[in-house]
Amino acid sequence: METADPQIRFDGVAVGYGDRIVQRDLNFSIGRGEIFAIMGPSGCGKSTLMRSAIGLLKPKEGRVLYGEESFWDVDPGRQRILMRTFGVMYQGGALWSSMSLAENIALPLMEFTGLGQGEAADIASLKLALVGLAGFEAYYPSEISGGMRKRAAIARAMALDPDTLFLDEPSAGLDPISSKLLDELVVSLRDSLGTTIVIVSHELYSILSICDNSVFLDTETSTMLASGNPRQLRDTCDNQQVRQFLTRGAP
Amino acid sequence: MSAAQLRLSQPAAGILQIQVSGSWTLASGMPSITEVEQAIEGGAELSRLCFDTGSLENWDSSLVNVVYQLARRSRHAGVPLDLSGLPDGLRELLDLAETVPAHQDDKDRGPDTSFLADVGADTVHFFRSASEILRFVGGVSVSIGRMLAGRARYRASDLFLIVQQVGAQALPIVSLISVLVGLILAFVGAVQLEQFGADIFIANLVGLGMVRDMGAMMTAIIMAGRTGAAYAAELGTMTVNEEIDALRTMGISPIDFLVVPRILALVLMMPLLTLYSDLMGILGGALVGTTLFDIGVYEYFRQTRSAVDLFDVFGGMFKGLVYGAIVAVSGCLRGMECGRSSAAVGAATTSAVVTSIVFIVVACAILTLIYNVLDI
Numbered sequence: 336m337e338t339a340d341p342q343i344r345f346d347g348v349a350v351g352y353g354d355r356i357v358q359r360d361l362n363f364s365i366g367r368g369e370i371f372a373i374m375g376p377s378g379c380g381k382s383t384l385m386r387s388a389i390g391l392l393k394p395k396e397g398r399v400l401y402g403e404e405s406f407w408d409v410d411p412g413r414q415r416i417l418m419r420t421f422g423v424m425y426q427g428g429a430l431w432s433s434m435s436l437a438e439n440i441a442l443p444l445m446e447f448t449g450l451g452q453g454e455a456a457d458i459a460s461l462k463l464a465l466v467g468l469a470g471f472e473a474y475y476p477s478e479i480s481g482g483m484r485k486r487a488a489i490a491r492a493m494a495l496d497p498d499t500l501f502l503d504e505p506s507a508g509l510d511p512i513s514s515k516l517l518d519e520l521v522v523s524l525r526d527s528l529g530t531t532i533v534i535v536s537h538e539l540y541s542i543l544s545i546c547d548n549s550v551f552l553d554t555e556t557s558t559m560l561a562s563g564n565p566r567q568l569r570d571t572c573d574n575q576q577v578r579q580f581l582t583r584g585a586p
Numbered sequence: 587m588s589a590a591q592l593r594l595s596q597p598a599a600g601i602l603q604i605q606v607s608g609s610w611t612l613a614s615g616m617p618s619i620t621e622v623e624q625a626i627e628g629g630a631e632l633s634r635l636c637f638d639t640g641s642l643e644n645w646d647s648s649l650v651n652v653v654y655q656l657a658r659r660s661r662h663a664g665v666p667l668d669l670s671g672l673p674d675g676l677r678e679l680l681d682l683a684e685t686v687p688a689h690q691d692d693k694d695r696g697p698d699t700s701f702l703a704d705v706g707a708d709t710v711h712f713f714r715s716a717s718e719i720l721r722f723v724g725g726v727s728v729s730i731g732r733m734l735a736g737r738a739r740y741r742a743s744d745l746f747l748i749v750q751q752v753g754a755q756a757l758p759i760v761s762l763i764s765v766l767v768g769l770i771l772a773f774v775g776a777v778q779l780e781q782f783g784a785d786i787f788i789a790n791l792v793g794l795g796m797v798r799d800m801g802a803m804m805t806a807i808i809m810a811g812r813t814g815a816a817y818a819a820e821l822g823t824m825t826v827n828e829e830i831d832a833l834r835t836m837g838i839s840p841i842d843f844l845v846v847p848r849i850l851a852l853v854l855m856m857p858l859l860t861l862y863s864d865l866m867g868i869l870g871g872a873l874v875g876t877t878l879f880d881i882g883v884y885e886y887f888r889q890t891r892s893a894v895d896l897f898d899v900f901g902g903m904f905k906g907l908v909y910g911a912i913v914a915v916s917g918c919l920r921g922m923e924c925g926r927s928s929a930a931v932g933a934a935t936t937s938a939v940v941t942s943i944v945f946i947v948v949a950c951a952i953l954t955l956i957y958n959v960l961d962i
Contacts, residue, residue: 432927449615454651458612461651465682470689477927496612496646516685523682527675528646 342367342499342531343388347397350380350387356395357383360558363550365499370525370532372542372565375552376580381535382426382503384552388533389501390418419447422497426504428488430476436463436487437472443494462490467516482509489517493524499531500524506538514538518545539583543569551577587643592617592652594625600633602626602665604656607641610649619652626656626663635660637671650679657684722919726849729841733850738842745847752813753855757862759808764796764863767804768870771795776879785879789889792871797898798957799905801864803950805856806909810942814917817848818938821921822931830922845922849914856910857903864902901962905953909946916941 341364349359357380365371373381386392388399390406398405401417409417430439440459444450450458460472466486476484485508492500502521506514518541524530536542542549542565550562553576561568561577569581587609595603602625610616626635635656642649653672657680660667669677732738775791821844824830833840868890875881881889920938924930 433929444612448612450612454616457655458647458651461647461654461683464654464684464686464688465679467686468689469683469686475927477925477930493647516682519685520682523675523678527673527679 340367341365342369342401343533344400345384345388345397346400348384348387348394348399349396350383350392350394352383352392356557358552358557358559359396361397361550363559363562365531365533366548367531368525368529369547370521370534370545372546372549373533373535373552374537374542374549374565374580376554377537379552379554380557381552385501385503385533385535389421389423390414419495420498422492422495422500424485424488424492424500424502424505426507428476428481428484430484430488430491432476435473435475436468436479436490439476439487440491440494443491447495458494459490462493463487465493465520466490467513482513485509486513486517489520496528497530499533501533501535503535504538505534506536506541514541517541521545537580539581543581551580590614590617590648592619592622594622595638600631602632602635603638604635605638605641606649607639607643609643610645610652612646612648616648616652619655622656623659626659626665632663632665634668635665636668639671639673642673645673645676650676650683654680654683718923719915719919722922723915725841726845726915726918729839729846730850732842733846738846739838740843740847745851748848748851749855752809752852753858756809756812756855756859759812760805760859760863761866763804763808764801764866765870765873767800768792768796768867768872769874771800771867772871772874776874780879785875786881786885786889788871788875788879788881789886790893792875793868793890793894794898796867796871797864797894797902799902799950799954801867802856802860802902802905802909803946804867805859805863805906806913806946807943809852809856809859809910810913810916810939810946813852814913814938814942815935817914817917818921818924818934819931821845821918822924822934825922825924826926826928826931840922845918848918849911852910852914853907854910856906856913860903860906861899864899897962901957905950908949908953912945912949913942916945 343365345361345363348361349356350361351357361384373384375381383392387394393407399407401420404413404417406414406417430436431442434442437456437459440462441452441455444455444458445452448455456472460469463469463471466489468483468486468490471479471483471487476487479487485505489502489505492502505517505521509517521532521534522545525532534541534546546565548563549565549568551560551568551574552558553560560574561572563572565581568577572578572581588607590608590610591606593605593607595605597603604622626632637653653669653676657667657669669680672680729738733740771792772788776785776788779785779787779791821830824844830840830844833843872883872886872890875886876883917938920934920941924934
């Protein structure tokens with residue numbers, strides 16, 4: 336699947352751990368300003384693929400291209416610069432437990448921008464407000480619920496206004512209102528700042544309502560079964576497994 | 587690209603217009619909003635605050651943040667805010683930021699720094715933690731009773747694995763430290779004894795020193811750093827991952843399942859490790875005595891045998907057993923008390939080692955006194 340203005344391109348990528356290949360022959364692009372879903376059944380390698388896209392796991396084969404640059408072929412200094420253009424929300428939140436929520440968000444701002452402590456704190460408050468956590472600045476991750484931790488992790492991922500935002504299972508464990516708020520936030524970020532958003536998820540409602548494009552990974556064949564607009568895939572895809580996934584098992 | 591700027595103007599009476607221009611990026615910093623804040627809160631009769639973004643080149647969160655802060659100030663000052671001059675995307679983000687009302691924090695986060703309050707809080711904490719230790723030891727005792735009666739739930743394979751980890755796998759480090767302690771004791775003693783031509787008594791000094799105290803003490807300190815810390819980190823991480831809660835909800839006592847096997851393993855292994863440490867220490871002393879001080883190997887070991895009796899050996903092993911119990915209970919207690927964050931796991935591990943070493947030294951003093959009274 337080729338996109339007109341690709342931001343990230345997977346070119347013959349295979350990912351895995353040790354001798355085990357989890358996914359192979361992955362060829363697809365994520366367009367600039369797109370909301371893109373990586374979907375598939377549990378254990379198919381969605382998060383593994385995301386790890387190779389964000390520079391944590393070198394692919395076994397192939398290239399991950401950002402523009403014309405192959406991430407794993409450039410020097411480490413350039414890799415670090417590229418990594419600063421990503422914002423990542425990890426599945427479990429991965430907030431730094433010894434810091435308050437505001438400090439979690441302010442840390443990358445203080446490290447990579449010229450903002451002072453007060454300005455970074457103001458931006459942190461804004462980011463928390465965007466995810467519905469206004470007033471929780473002084474709380475520590477251990478003092479808030481799992482769903483709130485996820486939202487705070489999204490706020491941290493957005494701290495530097497990244498070009499690309501990777502969200503690993505963002506809606507899992509959220510209440511319906513927070514989940515809707517998150518969907519609105521994702522669309523607003525794309526619309527207002529032009530952020531490309533990659534969502535690893537199997538939350539059908541979110542995928543179908545906000546994603547422009549998607550790829551479906553399969554466990555049995557260890558490769559992608561389909562790619563394209565998720566609503567079109569649901570309605571017209573030839574592959575029964577993909578259609579069943581997108582219709583909650585309905586024939 | 588020109589720098590981000592904010593300028594104030596008054597196109598009509600009562601209307602304050604904020605002209606936003608230039609390139610607004612987090613990387614290039616934000617202009618000060620103090621002047622605008624003062625204008626809003628300065629008492630001027632304002633009927634409206636509006637924006638002009640005609641010269642705005644590009645923007646990101648830095649501008650959203652400025653408008654967000656100004657919106658809060660103007661709301662506080664009761665000045666109506668007209669956002670129509672702002673880009674659509676920015677207004678969308680502002681709406682989103684205000685969708686959920688701010689949480690009102692009812693927590694008192696201001697620390698009371700008065701000295702008396704600190705002393706009071708620490709005293710309360712001390713007695714509370716002492717009662718927690720007693721409660722934990724009581725719980726462990728009941729569990730051991732259940733285990734002896736065959737009613738405790740634990741996996742024998744876990745017990746053997748822990749025995750292997752705390753016993754056999756600790757031998758290399760115990761060997762190294764004990765040989766070195768034996769060497770040091772021999773050197774320290776030899777400097778004095780040589781002056782009186784009593785080199786042979788190096789064997790007595792090292793033998794008695796290792797067997798009565800140093801063997802058990804050094805092994806205990808090694809095990810506090812190695813095993814006690816590992817117990818605290820392992821149980822602490824299980825607390826963070828809710829594995830302990832999962833055991834409780836299944837009706838399995840975490841004390842039976844996790845704590846007792848660990849305590850038993852260390853209590854069983856410590857006397858053996860102490861005995862091994864004694865032998866290694868004597869070997870270290872012999873190395874110095876026989877190579878540097880002209881004492882024969884046979885002579886050295888005969889002298890050691892005459893100096894050390896079985897009571898000394900068993901006395902040292904008993905100390906080892908007590909220290910083992912202290913290290914295991916401290917490690918497990920701190921692990922079970924651990925909070926639900928990675929920082930708490932670190933604190934639990936540190937606390938386990940400190941608690942172990944403090945109680946080991948206290949126990950050593952008490953046992954030495956008792957041995958003296960009993961003439962052992």
